[in-house]
Amino acid sequence: MSKIEGKVVVIMGASSGIGEATTKKLAQEGAKLVIAARREDRLQALVETLPDAEISYVVADVANKEDVQAVIDLALTKYGRIDVLYNNAGVMPTAPLSETRFDEWRQMLDINIMGVLNGIAAVLPVMRKQKSGHIIATDSVAGHVVYPGSAVYCGTKFAVRAIMEGLRQEERENNLRSTIISPGLVDTELYTTINDPENREWVKNNGKIEGFGLKSSDIADAVAYAISTPDSVAVSEILIRPTNQVV
Numbered sequence: 001m002s003k004i005e006g007k008v009v010v011i012m013g014a015s016s017g018i019g020e021a022t023t024k025k026l027a028q029e030g031a032k033l034v035i036a037a038r039r040e041d042r043l044q045a046l047v048e049t050l051p052d053a054e055i056s057y058v059v060a061d062v063a064n065k066e067d068v069q070a071v072i073d074l075a076l077t078k079y080g081r082i083d084v085l086y087n088n089a090g091v092m093p094t095a096p097l098s099e100t101r102f103d104e105w106r107q108m109l110d111i112n113i114m115g116v117l118n119g120i121a122a123v124l125p126v127m128r129k130q131k132s133g134h135i136i137a138t139d140s141v142a143g144h145v146v147y148p149g150s151a152v153y154c155g156t157k158f159a160v161r162a163i164m165e166g167l168r169q170e171e172r173e174n175n176l177r178s179t180i181i182s183p184g185l186v187d188t189e190l191y192t193t194i195n196d197p198e199n200r201e202w203v204k205n206n207g208k209i210e211g212f213g214l215k216s217s218d219i220a221d222a223v224a225y226a227i228s229t230p231d232s233v234a235v236s237e238i239l240i241r242p243t244n245q246v247v
Contacts (some may be wrong), residue, residue: 003228005030008079010071012062012119013089015042018138018186021216022086022223027053029224034075036060036067037089062089062115065122072122082126084227087119087137094150105152112156116163124171132175132231136223137164139180144239145247157182161237168236177234179226184241186214214242 009026013019015037023035023046033055037043043057058074060067075082090112093104116137127133142150143157161180168178218240226235 002029004224006032007083007227008032008034008075008081009084009086009227010075010082010123011035011086011088012060012068012071012115013037013087013138014057015039015046018183018216018219018223019086019088020046021220022088023055024050025217025220025224026227027055029228031084032079034058034071034078036062036071062087062118063110065114065118068115068118069122072119072126076126081130082123082133084134084136085119085123086223087116087135089115090138090140092150092153094153096149097151108152108156112153113159113163116160120163120167124176127176128171128174134177134179134227135164135167136179136181136226138219139164139182139237141182141184141239141241141245141247143180143182147247165236168234172234175231177231179235180237181219181222181226182237182239183214183219184245184247186216186219214240 004026009031011019011023011033014023014035019037023033027033027050033053035043035055036058038059038061040059043059047055047057056074056078058071060071062068072082091107093101093107095101095104120135123135137160139160140157142154143161146154164178164180222238222240226238229235
């Protein structure tokens with residue numbers, strides 16, 4: 001029997017890329033899934049590809065705390081507990097600070113940071129009461145190193161890293177675990193959130209080169225590994241780079 005079988009897992013940002021791959025991986029392992037994202041058509045299509053899975057979907061924007069709470073409420077109503085929350089949604093509209101793209105900065109703060117905090121806030125009372133639970137967030141290599149053109153994006157990912165470590169320290173005596181998954185370049189739709197045409201094309205094209213870009217399934221495998229460890233084991237972070245990535 002899989003160590004994931006029967007676990008109740010909520011995945012935010014599940015409609016494409018890493019979230020979609022993780023949904024498929026955990027469904028294969030026998031998890032009970034509640035998935036959420038903004039695009040209902042993509043969620044519905046994903047559910048239809050998994051006819052044998054125990055899976056529900058909810059349309060939700062992670063930047064809206066009421067939406068996130070509704071996802072957690074549904075999972076709790078349906079299953080009576082939540083074993084894992086995976087905060088995966090994120091955007092990456094990279095550009096130099098000198099371009100002062102205030103709207104993009106706000107979008108990154110709202111989705112990359114507040115989205116994670118909204119998930120934590122909604123599920124924490126449930127997991128504290130259970131005296132068990134696992135909260136996972138997609139961070140990034142950009143949460144460990146800073147590079148030109150991505151100062152604000154890196155800042156949001158450094159923030160997620162700090163928040164998740166703080167969560168671990170605060171909730172360890174309640175038997176709650178936290179994990180960040182920090183990928184390098186992955187072949188996903190994240191490049192579509194980059195508004196600079198040249199940078200967008202570079203990320204899109206290089207993500208597809210083997211050894212230069214990871215597959216979403218590579219990250220899903222890492223998430224599954226973290227979930228499958230015993231309750232007495234806290235995998236705080238998994239840093240995953242393509243073999244040929246420099247930073």
